Amino acid sequence: LFSGEISGDHTVEVVTDAMLDRLINTHPHVAAFFYDKHSHDALEVLETIDDDVYDHSQIKMVKIDDPDEALEYGLHSLPALVFFEHRMPNIYEGNLMEPNQVKTWITDIAMEDKIEFITHFSKEMKSQTSHKRMNEAKLLLDRYKKAKVVFTSLIHCALPCVAMGT
Numbered sequence: 001l002f003s004g005e006i007s008g009d010h011t012v013e014v015v016t017d018a019m020l021d022r023l024i025n026t027h028p029h030v031a032a033f034f035y036d037k038h039s040h041d042a043l044e045v046l047e048t049i050d051d052d053v054y055d056h057s058q059i060k061m062v063k064i065d066d067p068d069e070a071l072e073y074g075l076h077s078l079p080a081l082v083f084f085e086h087r088m089p090n091i092y093e094g095n096l097m098e099p100n101q102v103k104t105w106i107t108d109i110a111m112e113d114k115i116e117f118i119t120h121f122s123k124e125m126k127s128q129t130s131h132k133r134m135n136e137a138k139l140l141l142d143r144y145k146k147a148k149v150v151f152t153s154l155i156h157c158a159l160p161c162v163a164m165g166t
Contacts, residue, residue, distance in 0.1 A: 012050050015062045017069040023060055029110045030084040033063040034070040039079040042096045046081075049103040059110050083109050118143065 012033065015023065023030045031053065033046050046063065053061050064070075073082055073089055081092035083106055090109055094101050118140070128136075141160055144150060150161045 012046055012061050012063045015064050017066050020062065020064055023062065024084045024087055027060045028086050029059045031059060031061045031106050032082050034075055034078055034080045035063055035065055036078040042079040045097055045099045049099045052103050053106055085109055
């Protein structure tokens with residue numbers, strides 16, 4: 001598949017260097033497995049976690065057998081896994097034969113920019129003018145409005161979220 005989409009049977013698609021470059025430039029999260037002819041066991045592990053990673057629809061998972069392309073990312077030994085987050089490469093340093101570790105690493109990186117901790121309390125709050133506090137409240141409400149999910153036990157946070165349908 002030229003677009004690099006995962007096929008209906010959820011196997012990891014083989015891509016060329018041009019296809020990989022295109023995916024990296026068009027998708028926020030791409031997991032690329034660089035392999036060679038001696039990587040059969042690691043390829044099997046990759047295929048076992050593919051269905052779980054597929055559940056995270058923003059993650060495109062591909063494999064590539066191109067040692068020159070691997071060298072461009074500083075990979076001197078194969079197999080290797082590189083996760084591209086907004087075009088920035090992250091090289092997996094763990095054991096590729098541990099499927100749960102690999103899956104957790106991929107999904108944790110993909111979720112890093114999606115989970116945000118917000119607090120309303122600050123020591124500076126009391127010294128701020130009412131105008132400054134009102135502007136901060138408006139910015140906070142805008143963040144609540146754009147959020148997909150908000151977890152809170154605070155009523156002053158929950159009620160605006162409910163009212164905005166967050």
